[in-house]
Amino acid sequence: MIEVQHPGMYSSIQDIGRFGHRRYGVPLSGVMDRDMAIAANEILGNDPNDAVLEFTHPGPTLFFTKPAIVCISGAPAVVQINQDELTPTKPILVETNSAMRFGRAEQGLWSYMAVKGGFLSEVVLDSRSYYRGITKSDHLRKGDILEIANLSELSEQEVKWGNKLPEFKVVDSIEVYPGPEYAQLSEMQKIAIFEARYEVSAQSNRMATLVRSGKIVKVPEIITGPVQPGTVQLTPSGKMIILMRDAQTTGGYARVLQLTKNGITNLSRMRPGEKFTFRLL
Amino acid sequence: MEPRIEQFGANGVLFRWSDRITEQTYREILALDEYLKEEYSSELIETVSAYTSLAVFLKEDLDVLAFMDHFEWRSSSSENQASKSIVYEIPVCYEPQFAADLPLVANHCRLTENEVIQLHTSVTYDVRFIGFLPGFAYLSGLDRRLHMPRNNEPRKRILKGSVGIGGEQTGIYPQDSPGGWNIIGSCPLRFFNVKEQIPSLLAPGDRVTFRAISAGEFEEIEHQVCRGTYKLRTV
Numbered sequence: 279m280i281e282v283q284h285p286g287m288y289s290s291i292q293d294i295g296r297f298g299h300r301r302y303g304v305p306l307s308g309v310m311d312r313d314m315a316i317a318a319n320e321i322l323g324n325d326p327n328d329a330v331l332e333f334t335h336p337g338p339t340l341f342f343t344k345p346a347i348v349c350i351s352g353a354p355a356v357v358q359i360n361q362d363e364l365t366p367t368k369p370i371l372v373e374t375n376s377a378m379r380f381g382r383a384e385q386g387l388w389s390y391m392a393v394k395g396g397f398l399s400e401v402v403l404d405s406r407s408y409y410r411g412i413t414k415s416d417h418l419r420k421g422d423i424l425e426i427a428n429l430s431e432l433s434e435q436e437v438k439w440g441n442k443l444p445e446f447k448v449v450d451s452i453e454v455y456p457g458p459e460y461a462q463l464s465e466m467q468k469i470a471i472f473e474a475r476y477e478v479s480a481q482s483n484r485m486a487t488l489v490r491s492g493k494i495v496k497v498p499e500i501i502t503g504p505v506q507p508g509t510v511q512l513t514p515s516g517k518m519i520i521l522m523r524d525a526q527t528t529g530g531y532a533r534v535l536q537l538t539k540n541g542i543t544n545l546s547r548m549r550p551g552e553k554f555t556f557r558l559l
Numbered sequence: 560m561e562p563r564i565e566q567f568g569a570n571g572v573l574f575r576w577s578d579r580i581t582e583q584t585y586r587e588i589l590a591l592d593e594y595l596k597e598e599y600s601s602e603l604i605e606t607v608s609a610y611t612s613l614a615v616f617l618k619e620d621l622d623v624l625a626f627m628d629h630f631e632w633r634s635s636s637s638e639n640q641a642s643k644s645i646v647y648e649i650p651v652c653y654e655p656q657f658a659a660d661l662p663l664v665a666n667h668c669r670l671t672e673n674e675v676i677q678l679h680t681s682v683t684y685d686v687r688f689i690g691f692l693p694g695f696a697y698l699s700g701l702d703r704r705l706h707m708p709r710n711n712e713p714r715k716r717i718l719k720g721s722v723g724i725g726g727e728q729t730g731i732y733p734q735d736s737p738g739g740w741n742i743i744g745s746c747p748l749r750f751f752n753v754k755e756q757i758p759s760l761l762a763p764g765d766r767v768t769f770r771a772i773s774a775g776e777f778e779e780i781e782h783q784v785c786r787g788t789y790k791l792r793t794v
Binding site: 302 | 566568573575578605607612614688689690693697751762
């Protein structure tokens, strides 16, 4: 077991997402930075969909009541295990009665800790991803107990001790496809959208990344239609809302662009205050 | 009418009808959804329908353009689903403690409160689709005389079960949520339950009607729902 001694800024358990229930209005959820979460699972010999701990900074403080093999990926946070401070790039064996404290990261927004065998939180509607109203809580709280498997029962699976995680890069050019309402924009509006630099707002969360830019493009509302993570919405007052993993399933704002898979990953790495541009695929 | 078919993101396809909310489009969306489930289930993860469009999310290793290329469907009115004959009865208590905005709605619509309740309970509504919140049904069929704009100042918290009117729509909040609809009653049923095989009480294509109940009946039904003994009634 892992005990949460301090939950950190915002931490939750996530897998790849809750597929198959969107027709009933259930958001997908799942890890913000899929590439980094999957990389950590793969190094441990886990299934890519195994649940991981996702956190932003400063991260949580955890206490291990049994040994575990963990892999930490994503935004490179400082980790203190008992008295040792490290920035791990490979799997680590954590011994029984170890305290692990995550500090700040020099870049990026979301970090991950995968454990050998995955986190064994409750499965609700085919997924372990935390989401308000679906799972008991939407984030970790002080005193929570996180169940993990016993290492001894997992020994046959291969941990790739020597492998290094892929490098964590922040890219400021976000790839997009045209969205369903793209064709309704004027040429001037299209030019404005691709010339603008966007600054990530501090109000962003797992549901949406809100951005500010010097160029305001106002687009009328639409008849409510399907949306998905990566949908770039423009409101009648010119606000831009980029939907992320916890997005609703339908929405009434114009869907002007749609992020590619890489686009979603790269946007998930940007911190409030950082700037980016769109690049049409 | 044939829907247009467009790519929608890395593994999505969007079927779009004209931008008018019609009964015909609704029937065609239900028919296409059914057809996709029968003919293409091996290629798709799930579908999400709305008023005038249907999104299809393909398995991630599939090529969206190839799917669009080989996809075939002819909408024919004969194949379109006829309305289901079953109508679910949704009990709603319109008494003052549950109906903060009923006087406001009556005043706006120049009706008595009883007339508002009468009009709200006299119609059979179609469940067009589920969205906004898990289990939130977009219903069509609200009597014109009850159309009323949303509140300018949305409330921070509308209680689970609240029945509201917003613009030309009526609906039930399946969970506590911020919201701007005018609240005219409350329903004791549970519209979303993660412990059920199908978590949403209602699905696209269902038909419902409201029945006015007393506060006493509300409490009784609430207990039955809690114990899991309540059976959804049909009319």
